[in-house]
Amino acid sequence: MAERRPQLALKRELPLVSDRPLARAGLQSERVLWPERGPGVFEREVAEIEDALLLTTIDKAVAWARSGSVWPDTFGLACCAIEMMSIVSSRYDIARFGMERFSSSPRQADLLIVSGRVTHKMAPAIRQVYDQMLEPKWVIAMGACASSGGMFNNYTILQGVDKILPVDIHVPGCPPRPEALIEGIVRLHEKIRAGVPPAYEIRGVAE
Amino acid sequence: MTYEAVPGVVETREAFGETTLVVDPARLVEACTHLRDEEGFNLLSDIAAADYLGWGEQGVAGYIGTAAGRDLHEPGSQGLAHVPAPKPKRFSVSYHLLRVGDVPARVRVQVWLDDGEAVATLVPVWPAADWFEREAWDMVGVRFEGHPNPVRILMPDDWEGHPLRKDYPLGGEPVRFSGED
Amino acid sequence: MTVVPSTRIYEGTRIPPRVPTILDVDPSKHDPGDILRVNFGPNHPSTHGVLRLIVDLDGEAIAGIEAVIGYLHTGFEKTMEQKSWWKSVTYPARIDYLGFHANELEYVLAIEKLLGIDVPRRATWARMALAELNRIHSHLVWLGTAALELGAISMFWYAFDDRDAVLDLFELAGGTRLHTRYVQAGGLAEDLPPGFTDEVRKFCAAMPKSVDEYETILDKQKIWLERTKGIGLLSAEDALALGQSGPVLRASGVDWDLRKNMPYLAYDEVDFDVPVYANGDVYDRYKVHMDEMRESVRIVLQCCDRLDEMEGEPWIADDRKVVLPPRHELHTSMESLIYHFKIVTEGYRVPEGEVYVVIESPRGEAGCYLVSDGGARPWRVKFRAPSFAALQATATVVQGALVADMVAVAASLDFIMGDTDR
Numbered sequence: 001m002a003e004r005r006p007q008l009a010l011k012r013e014l015p016l017v018s019d020r021p022l023a024r025a026g027l028q029s030e031r032v033l034w035p036e037r038g039p040g041v042f043e044r045e046v047a048e049i050e051d052a053l054l055l056t057t058i059d060k061a062v063a064w065a066r067s068g069s070v071w072p073d074t075f076g077l078a079c080c081a082i083e084m085m086s087i088v089s090s091r092y093d094i095a096r097f098g099m100e101r102f103s104s105s106p107r108q109a110d111l112l113i114v115s116g117r118v119t120h121k122m123a124p125a126i127r128q129v130y131d132q133m134l135e136p137k138w139v140i141a142m143g144a145c146a147s148s149g150g151m152f153n154n155y156t157i158l159q160g161v162d163k164i165l166p167v168d169i170h171v172p173g174c175p176p177r178p179e180a181l182i183e184g185i186v187r188l189h190e191k192i193r194a195g196v197p198p199a200y201e202i203r204g205v206a207e
Numbered sequence: 208m209t210y211e212a213v214p215g216v217v218e219t220r221e222a223f224g225e226t227t228l229v230v231d232p233a234r235l236v237e238a239c240t241h242l243r244d245e246e247g248f249n250l251l252s253d254i255a256a257a258d259y260l261g262w263g264e265q266g267v268a269g270y271i272g273t274a275a276g277r278d279l280h281e282p283g284s285q286g287l288a289h290v291p292a293p294k295p296k297r298f299s300v301s302y303h304l305l306r307v308g309d310v311p312a313r314v315r316v317q318v319w320l321d322d323g324e325a326v327a328t329l330v331p332v333w334p335a336a337d338w339f340e341r342e343a344w345d346m347v348g349v350r351f352e353g354h355p356n357p358v359r360i361l362m363p364d365d366w367e368g369h370p371l372r373k374d375y376p377l378g379g380e381p382v383r384f385s386g387e388d
Numbered sequence: 389m390t391v392v393p394s395t396r397i398y399e400g401t402r403i404p405p406r407v408p409t410i411l412d413v414d415p416s417k418h419d420p421g422d423i424l425r426v427n428f429g430p431n432h433p434s435t436h437g438v439l440r441l442i443v444d445l446d447g448e449a450i451a452g453i454e455a456v457i458g459y460l461h462t463g464f465e466k467t468m469e470q471k472s473w474w475k476s477v478t479y480p481a482r483i484d485y486l487g488f489h490a491n492e493l494e495y496v497l498a499i500e501k502l503l504g505i506d507v508p509r510r511a512t513w514a515r516m517a518l519a520e521l522n523r524i525h526s527h528l529v530w531l532g533t534a535a536l537e538l539g540a541i542s543m544f545w546y547a548f549d550d551r552d553a554v555l556d557l558f559e560l561a562g563g564t565r566l567h568t569r570y571v572q573a574g575g576l577a578e579d580l581p582p583g584f585t586d587e588v589r590k591f592c593a594a595m596p597k598s599v600d601e602y603e604t605i606l607d608k609q610k611i612w613l614e615r616t617k618g619i620g621l622l623s624a625e626d627a628l629a630l631g632q633s634g635p636v637l638r639a640s641g642v643d644w645d646l647r648k649n650m651p652y653l654a655y656d657e658v659d660f661d662v663p664v665y666a667n668g669d670v671y672d673r674y675k676v677h678m679d680e681m682r683e684s685v686r687i688v689l690q691c692c693d694r695l696d697e698m699e700g701e702p703w704i705a706d707d708r709k710v711v712l713p714p715r716h717e718l719h720t721s722m723e724s725l726i727y728h729f730k731i732v733t734e735g736y737r738v739p740e741g742e743v744y745v746v747i748e749s750p751r752g753e754a755g756c757y758l759v760s761d762g763g764a765r766p767w768r769v770k771f772r773a774p775s776f777a778a779l780q781a782t783a784t785v786v787q788g789a790l791v792a793d794m795v796a797v798a799a800s801l802d803f804i805m806g807d808t809d810r
Contacts, residue, residue, distance in 0.1 A: 090548070
């Protein structure tokens, strides 16, 4: 089975997106897998935003601190909750991102990972939990059901939790592999560090 | 396995290795009490209500490549539209019973009802029937007379309509390319 | 219609008299002024998903309880009525998302019963091996989360580490960790990959030692014993009256396992024991789960030996009306091309009839009631959810317990909200 997992060589010279140090520290998974390609869309946009925002050093420090300990709320709904639990486990350790402290109380949580299908009966409860969270707060819609209703397009499933909540990151998959969820979380960290405001502050996103 | 002693049985069907006892709804509790006490069916496994509105209206053709039910004049139906045998009434409520003991056995007790007809609750016979009957009421709209707590269980309390009825739409949002008709 | 209740069920049982599933406050035991109604809402620290319990507390003692469900009702049954037989197989896995293989299996077994096709033995034995691996997976997650809720937090990491090993095996066979959709009407969707049985044997060599480790951690631990022994009692009569099955029934002293008493697949050809414990408390349910993991490992090893003998045999039935022909035949055989076209565009049709197929899922008796009108889509699919029955028993099991015990009881009943709400 060892042959099936490719060994990635990470010590390589990679082209810089810009000479800003933060952009160099960004997610480089696309460049790792396709070394010939340039920076991906996400990286370019994050770099552009960062250039445009001209964060002060204090802002950057605050953003770095915020991204280093985003505490999720235990909001497991369905199958995706099992994969969310597995990122807490030792193989896909989420403690390396400072996020092992799952809080059951939304008052002490920063991140709401909506993992699973949201029914119309459950929607007011989710909204109440989201409202109880303190700013700054982020939402990850994990899985196909939370992003768009998934394979269920019927009388009872809310077609995407972004109908009731402002969502920062959608993670596709049914269920997304733990690695996929971690990629979504790492991209969220990148957005935070670049200074992108949480979704509720962006005009046009549902509030 | 003979069930002649069970009171109220209107018809007995054997298919696919399973026995179905169709029972007169008015004598359901009597029949189930007999099955529980005399025949030893001590576990109620499931209560399934089904809506047969529209059963057989669309001809369902036979197997691909078989001669059963072919009509050359009906394009796309692969043959003489084979219409399944009509059902006696609109709703069926099937009670799946299990005998946990030395001689395991399963039996299905079935009652047929029209819209608006009610059937007696089986909660005094098997307490497990409580939530199953609530679900049948919630989803299909079959009323159970004497049920101690006949409120919706799966849908929100103020929901209108019974989702698993055939005239209730699937709902959801229109999607541009869905692949199903 | 006069209803004549038999007193034989109610003698000596703890089933709440008015509504079996709602425990009302008994004014003779608790002063109504002392009662505090607490809502354990759909979002709560325990890891069972969206269950809502409305609990009446007298101090810390539970005076009344009511479970409110439906927060995860997905409308599986109605959605599957609109999908062709082929496409609808993707849905059942998501019902009981820990025992995903069991749900797929019961649905496909029901379809095969109506179709009357013969499944080749390689597929049967592979399905059995995967069902037992799934049982191990479900029990590991149960163990990790139940122990986490009771405070034995480190068990979570141990159990999930082993669980990742099981999911690696599922990924090897089915391509994805969860919801593999590996069963197809007629057999398996694809053959088992080469080297699968070797990997399974490696896992099975390590697994019993892990179970021993878990028992060393928990079995004689004073806090675990105090929190689980004598808590959440359910007698055998109550369990049968409330429709319990699976580990809950076996922990109450009833020797009943569908794999032994009403065997399906090839369970009558394998050698295993069924753990039965007599006390009916949380500790016994825990012991049943642990012993079942060991028995599952035994079954899986026997399946591996038989699968090695059947190397090279077909993994799906030969009935071209239901099963896609192998791709190389499409180049040479006109009939295969026609069948392929018909199956992919219209889908196969299942003869008219109704069946009820029940298997022993990790949670107990999981059944699929399937009604077909002879067409390309199911007419009615109803899944019998063991978690639905388990939650019904909450009001009976939790009597006389404290609120902290309620967590232990809820964990031990091993319900999954996806299974309950469907």
